[in-house]
Amino acid sequence: MSGNWDWNNWRAQFRNRIQTVEALKEYIQVSPEEEKAIRKSEGLYRWAVTPYYASLMDPNDPNCPIRLQALPTAEELVPNMYSDVDPVGDMKYRVTNRIIHKYPDRIVMLVTEQCSVYCRHCTRKYHTTDVNGTYFERQEAESFEEDFKYIEKHPEIRDVLLTGGDPLTYSDERLEHIISRLRSIPHVEIIRIGTRYPVLLPQRITKEFCEMLEKYHPVWLNTHFNHPKEITEESARACDLLLKHGVPVQNQSVLLKGINDDLETMKALLHGLLKIRVRPYYLYHCDNVTGVSHFMTPLEKGLEILRGLVGFTTGFAIPTYVLTTINGKIPISLDTIISYTEEGLTLRSYEGKETFIPYLQHQVTVRSEV
Numbered sequence: 001m002s003g004n005w006d007w008n009n010w011r012a013q014f015r016n017r018i019q020t021v022e023a024l025k026e027y028i029q030v031s032p033e034e035e036k037a038i039r040k041s042e043g044l045y046r047w048a049v050t051p052y053y054a055s056l057m058d059p060n061d062p063n064c065p066i067r068l069q070a071l072p073t074a075e076e077l078v079p080n081m082y083s084d085v086d087p088v089g090d091m092k093y094r095v096t097n098r099i100i101h102k103y104p105d106r107i108v109m110l111v112t113e114q115c116s117v118y119c120r121h122c123t124r125k126y127h128t129t130d131v132n133g134t135y136f137e138r139q140e141a142e143s144f145e146e147d148f149k150y151i152e153k154h155p156e157i158r159d160v161l162l163t164g165g166d167p168l169t170y171s172d173e174r175l176e177h178i179i180s181r182l183r184s185i186p187h188v189e190i191i192r193i194g195t196r197y198p199v200l201l202p203q204r205i206t207k208e209f210c211e212m213l214e215k216y217h218p219v220w221l222n223t224h225f226n227h228p229k230e231i232t233e234e235s236a237r238a239c240d241l242l243l244k245h246g247v248p249v250q251n252q253s254v255l256l257k258g259i260n261d262d263l264e265t266m267k268a269l270l271h272g273l274l275k276i277r278v279r280p281y282y283l284y285h286c287d288n289v290t291g292v293s294h295f296m297t298p299l300e301k302g303l304e305i306l307r308g309l310v311g312f313t314t315g316f317a318i319p320t321y322v323l324t325t326i327n328g329k330i331p332i333s334l335d336t337i338i339s340y341t342e343e344g345l346t347l348r349s350y351e352g353k354e355t356f357i358p359y360l361q362h363q364v365t366v367r368s369e370v
């Protein structure tokens, strides 16, 4: 299927991305619905799939979780009444062409609007997948100097998160220019990269790239696996290489209807991640983004999954379930406090057992007096 190009070369993978129904047919049995949706989304939403990611698709099942994440569907084009292109207020917090400054001590820097695959559920769909949208005030090609100057003028910024789009779409040289410039700012303690390349085009994670990152530590990397099928030999190799170069790799998933919204799939994903030494960080409740609404689940679904995980599996396999709002991310946790009175505290255990701890406040007082 790889014709006369090198499957393991990431640039060749990128250049040979699938962008027509005809090319897609070399990988899967394209359903009439998929074909119709691809044609209807033309001029509205981008789509592109790396040959590597397409090779993970089930050729015979249109409900394959890889297909659902990467190929346009009719639902995407039906607007939901309450959806918005920017429900979490990225625009509201934009301070420069690229910087979103929402929390006091850390910022997001939108490096690019390009990705290797255009995920149908992208929370910045307006910026990445929407043909006519962008969060850039000016162009992507604009100099980064204004953004760097903003960080320099704000000593409270200790954590810079590079995202997009997917920053790894840029060459190592371009990325090194950005990362080394950030490293020259003394108050920037950590640099974080948000990228889906380990999942969508793991060949991008080369030895040269990791050696470049290593020069600018501490560098952290957050990736985005949503389904156990995405954990392959290649993606494991990419994560291993990053880890071997001292880059901690964490995962941020989105809870997606029909893809990973059941306990068994989620457990297989989380356990698979631990096996490749990737730490589950966040499980995002799906935002009501225009063109993404059909992937939303009820909040109760996330809580049900959480109830099936807490206590039943390794503590650090469990991501924090969060809902992103205009006021920041808000964690949704299990309600374990049944009552809290003078007599003591009654808690609910992971198996649902009422657990009473007497005179909690009294004990704390006595201890502090010793």
Ligand SMILES: *Cc1c(COP(=O)(O)O)cnc(C)c1O
Pocket (backbone or CB within 6 Å): 100, 101, 102, 103, 106, 107, 108, 161, 329
């Ligand atoms: C998610 C996010 C961050 C980082 O938040 P953490 O909870 O530290 O991972 C920073 N800025 C914006 C705008 C974000 O959406």
Ligand code: SF4
Pocket (backbone or CB within 6 Å): 114, 115, 116, 117, 118, 119, 121, 122, 123, 124, 128, 129, 164, 165, 166, 195, 196, 224
């Ligand atoms: S790679 Fe990330 S930024 Fe790009 S479309 Fe997918 S989720 Fe969005």
